[in-house]
Amino acid sequence: MFENYFLTAIRSIGKNRLFSAINIFGLAVGLMAALLILLYARFELSYDQFWKNSDRLYRVDMTFRTGSNPLAKENFVSGRVQDAYLSYFGDKIEAATRLRYLGATVRQDADARGETLTWADPDTLKIFQFDVIKGDLERAFEDKSSLAVSEKFAERWFKGADPIGKVLTVSTFNLKRDYQIVALYRDLPENSMVSDLEALALMDEEAFAEPQWLLRNWGSTSVAQFLLLKDGVDVGEINAQTPAMLDKFIEVPSGTGSDHYAYSASLFGDFYSHWVSFDEMSTARKVYVLLAIAVVLVLIGAINFVNLATARAIRRTREVALRKVLGARRPQLIVQFLLESYIITILAILMAIVFLELALPYFSSFLDKPLAINYADPVYWGVLGTIVIFVGGLAGFYPAFAISGSRPGRILLANKSSESRGAVFLRQVLVTFQFAISITLIVAAIVIYFQTWYVLHLDPGYDRENLLVVEGINRPEMEARMIPFREAVSRLPEVKALTISSETPSDGNNNFTSIGLTTNPADHMVIGELWLDDNFFDVYGIPVIAGRAFDESIEGDLHIKGRQEMEVLPELRMMINENAVYRFGFASPQDAVDQVVYWYDKTPIRIIGVVADARTQSLTSPQGPESYRLFAEYGSSLTVRYTGSPSNLIEKLERTWKEFAPFTPLVYSFVDEASANEFEQEVHMSAVLSFFSMLAVVIACMGLYGLAAFTAERRTKEIGIRKVMGASVTDIVRLLVWQFSKPVLVANLIAWPIAITAMLAWLESFPYRIDTWILLPLCIVAGAIALTIAWVTVGGNAARVARSNPVEALRYE
């Protein structure tokens, strides 16, 4: 009996090649996409779940609270908060460590390179588990001149030779010291936020005492702070008492510590996926969006199956009737049809795995995630099994019941078959559903594409072409020679103009301070702070709209160092942007000029000029107020406006740099590239969505093609009659095409509100976004795309059918 079912199923699949191919291929493509998304989701949600005590391992984040304007949450915090935590919650904390990533110049003989090293506290080993290959990791934390390195680091420097005992000279800020390598550990897993720990050394508080912001400043975002809580300690309790802790430990000239800062600890295992700095989407939310798409793609594939199976059912009613006449009971028939559905699902999933293996390398490199199918992983097989059971059952259930329910007498005697209206209606609904999903995905892909294009082409308020930034001119070897270096570079023929500043559009670095109209801290607001020389606005092309620009030759423009030691606080000068004018409450830029405002320590500052708003900071956060101060010494980057070929310039810059800092590598970037990189994520998301929406449309259209082919076949008689009555080929094509246009049109009506609502919510997270009315024409475009594709799909087949001789159709009635 079972063998007979099996044979019938296999033969039926083989006989209806077109339908079987559409079913298997469509389902396979949907499943491939779904498996891919599952792999991705599993990877993204697996970050830092593997640490031994992950249930009580916490990471601390910080928010600046000064004034009224909200600021982004920072995942790096002050180097001083650890001591505060340990002394305030000492009995609740088992271990605590800071990780301080710091760019350093590393030298071995003549070989000098820039590396990011990590200085950490000894508790690191109680919190994170390292897989030591060689040497003794504990030793790295016993003195201030030992280094533990990862395989990757060792490979880079020693190319397979034993690194243990080797000596590297490390210089950064005030530290210049020989470090001996004492341990080699395996690279940390990629699904960790600390996977980039390539070289570890003991934190040297004394060496890092200067500059203050390295570790000693409450306002710096300098270390990753980890806390391992004792068993049974409630983190909520700690977070609730944190403001009191801040009040106790932070000395601010006015107000309390918790007025200025907010700290909170959250589970390290959730940190990566839940992290939201500003209004953007967290990783977890992105993963959920993708998971929804995965479900939807499988659904579209499964719908094809249901549609084609019920449509084809009519041709099989005779087989069913005969089986019933011969004594088959309904459950047996249901089993038979479900079996067929499961065979198709299994074939589809096998094909999906093949597709997935072919697609994975591209996806891994595109998403920059090491995705791989782990065939030994029971979870993976469990997911596959669940998919087979669920999809096979879902796809086979309705056809099995619909087909097996027919009454044999009617079919065999009347020698005719007409479909129940329910089946026809169900198919229409399902096709509509498929297209509604496809259209929504198309709209989303187009909107994301447009938004990304818009932000990338937004007028930033400055001229970002032909700007090159030399970074790190404040590194130890160069810091003292910053100004002569600027002079040397200015003599290069390719250089039109140049400026030193503390921030540039390409470093994505934000530096803030607090300033107010009075000395009362309650009136203060957080304002961006840039240190620059007097060429900055010329080089960037930012116009001065009121007052005057800085001039180093005017006495008093330059910032005065060491004011705290003076008996009377000197009056300083600054320029601000237009946004700051209104945030301070001045009526116009002109009104702001010559006004005196107060720094956090009550130092008076006179506003001498106002520049137009320029989005020199991240375009992902809204334009904020900014203040500019004339003091090149606090600068960290040199921006060059150049003409001609950048490669010539870079060559000459390298040479000049070597003269000044032979042991420090030159680091540079282009401003236009840097602002494009900021939207890498959106560009990726848009590409991923485009890919999946294309898949959705392809699968939906394959289903439509199958249905159209089937319908044309079923309507051969009708087409024949219409042709005998005088209908032309065009009439027939129009008839069939219209039949399939209706569900697509209805799908548009369903998809548009959904797409518009979803995309409005998505656009909300962008301070600079496309006009929302654009969504409607985009919806219309998406609808037109779907309709055109449907027409092409159905039209070709309809034309073929319409051209056939009506006699054939009518003779073999």
Place this chain on the structure above:
Amino acid sequence: MLKLHNLSKVYRTDEVETAALNSVNIEIESGEFVAIMGPSGCGKSTLLNIIGMLDSPSSGDYIFMGENVAPYGEAKLSNIRKQHIGFIFQSFNLIDELSVEENIELALLYHNIPASERRERVAHVMDKVGIAHRAKHMPSQLSGGQQQRVAVARAVVGDQAMILADEPTGNLDSAHGQEVMEMLQSLNEEGTTIVMVTHSPAHADYARRTINLFDGHVVTENLRAAV
């Protein structure tokens, strides 16, 4: 009305060549009622399809209303057909998804006739064949006789000069068969040319002339004595 001269039709498959019609010469006058008889496979339906321009002859001439249509392509034939010829089939060939009146209207749909006139003519012809009370019903709700009456109505609603009927009574019981024959007869009396393929000698008797086909040849033609 029409004249077939040395008309042949050959069907070719990969291996065999079958001559369905072999040098057939037939002339049918306007207003005639002709029955075509013969055993299964003698070429009756092929002949009817060629006369109805649903199929083209392999050789020979087909003069329809003074025009040789044998070499015409599908589009041209389709135009002549929809203006002059109505069809009635053994299996009725109504469209299951359309109601009685929609099925009848179909014959006018491709003629550029305004909707109001179409409705009028459909109503008129439904009265004539006595199916008006079933106008909104679907074909599956009708008996065979009723369905064939709908088919007759559809064949004549466009004021076609000639009706081709392929075994119109083949699927009907004798009472309903007779009903359809009487309908055809009265149409003929009003001037419509009728060419009918039939197996039933009794129904052939309604025709004024019977053409007997055998293996693709016309074997006899007998004229029925006036009643």
